Amino acid sequence: MSAAAEELKHMNKPRHFLTQLDLTPLELRQIINRATELKAMRDRGEDYRPFVGKNLAMIFEKSSTRTRVSFEAGMTQFGGNAMFLSPRDTQLGRGEPIEDSARVISRMVDIVMIRTYSHDIVESFAKHSRVPVINGLDDVYHPCQVLADLQTVRENFGELKGRRLVYVGDGNNMAHSLMLGGALAGLSVRIISPAGWEPKQEHVDIAKETAKATGAEFD
Numbered sequence: 600m601s602a603a604a605e606e607l608k609h610m611n612k613p614r615h616f617l618t619q620l621d622l623t624p625l626e627l628r629q630i631i632n633r634a635t636e637l638k639a640m641r642d643r644g645e646d647y648r649p650f651v652g653k654n655l656a657m658i659f660e661k662s663s664t665r666t667r668v669s670f671e672a673g674m675t676q677f678g679g680n681a682m683f684l685s686p687r688d689t690q691l692g693r694g695e696p697i698e699d700s701a702r703v704i705s706r707m708v709d710i711v712m713i714r715t716y717s718h719d720i721v722e723s724f725a726k727h728s729r730v731p732v733i734n735g736l737d738d739v740y741h742p743c744q745v746l747a748d749l750q751t752v753r754e755n756f757g758e759l760k761g762r763r764l765v766y767v768g769d770g771n772n773m774a775h776s777l778m779l780g781g782a783l784a785g786l787s788v789r790i791i792s793p794a795g796w797e798p799k800q801e802h803v804d805i806a807k808e809t810a811k812a813t814g815a816e817f818d
Contacts, residue, residue, distance in 0.1 A: 615725045617718075617734045618742055619779040620805070624813050627783050628759075631750045641676065648678025655681045656708040657735075658689060658724075660715040666735050666743075670712050682708070691720075701727035739802075741772045745780035752786075760785030760813075767791045770798030778806035778817070787816040 615621060622630070640647055655674045657667065667683060674681040684704075691700045697720055705711060705728040713724055714735035725732040734742055753759055764781045766774055770792040778798060781788040788806065790798055810817040 613728065613731045615728075615732045615734075616742060617721055617725060617732070618740045619745065619776060619783050620809070622783065624783050624785070627746075627749075627780070630746065631753050631759075634746075634750050635754060648676075650674060650677040650679030653679040653710070654708040655679060656684060656704055656711045657681055658684045658691065658704070658711065658713040658715070659735075660686055660691065660713075660720075661736065663714060663736065666712075666714055670735070679709075691715075697723045698727040700724070702729070705729040736772065739772055739775055739799075740779075741776045742780070744773065745776040748777070749780055749784055760815075761787070763787045763789065765789045765791065769793070769796045774798045775802040778802060779809060782806045782810040782813060782815050782817055785813045785815045789817075 619627070637647070653674075655670065657670055659667065662685075671681040671683065689695075689700060689704075691697065701724040708730060710731050710733070711724070711728060712733040712735045713721055715721060715737055718734075718737040718739040721732070721734050721737050734740060736744070749759060752762065752764075756762060764777065764786045766777050766789070768774065768791075770790065774790055774792065775798055778788055778790060779802070788810070790803075792798065807817050809815075
């Protein structure tokens with residue numbers, strides 16, 4: 600492949616949201632601010648439909664009431680269509696390789712949200728998708744939930760930077776995403792987990808490096 604073709608391929612590559620690290624600190628602030636604006640527009644009864652003619656595929660290997668309702672309601676309110684795909688509706692990881700599922704599904708829709716058990720599945724699906732992929736949850740990260748959490752903090756307490764976020768619980772996907780999202784937002788993050796249930800060290804190290812770049816504290 601020529602250098603020009605390689606460059607074009609890179610330019611046409613869709614941008615995914617698999618973890619908070621897919622955003623810059625500025626983009627994180629812009630997303631939260633825009634979400635608050637859109638929420639106010641909805642409350643005022645304004646009809647805003649930028650996704651007319653667009654289709655969202657929602658792939659659920661792991662069920663969730665709130666994830667399904669929030670994505671489906673949001674897509675519908677913006678004028679688009681959301682299709683729910685349960686494990687019974689796809690061959691994801693069973694009779695069909697993840698790569699093939701990604702290629703086939705992404706040919707027919709404009710964006711994909713996938714909620715599954717393994718981060719490897721999310722990464723593999725995104726790698727072979729023609730359209731943007733959103734991580735709705737996996738065993739390592741829960742990035743959309745943390746965006747909503749940060750929006751709630753922003754709306755109730757004002758500026759995020761300099762605030763202290765304390766998480767008490769298992770060092771699971773929520774802990775990992777809160778560490779990364781909090782550090783990216785400039786929050787001072789403290790994680791308190793039972794012995795033997797701490798967050799994975801690799802994610803602690805990434806969060807600490809992110810905190811250095813934003814001036815946040817982390818422990």
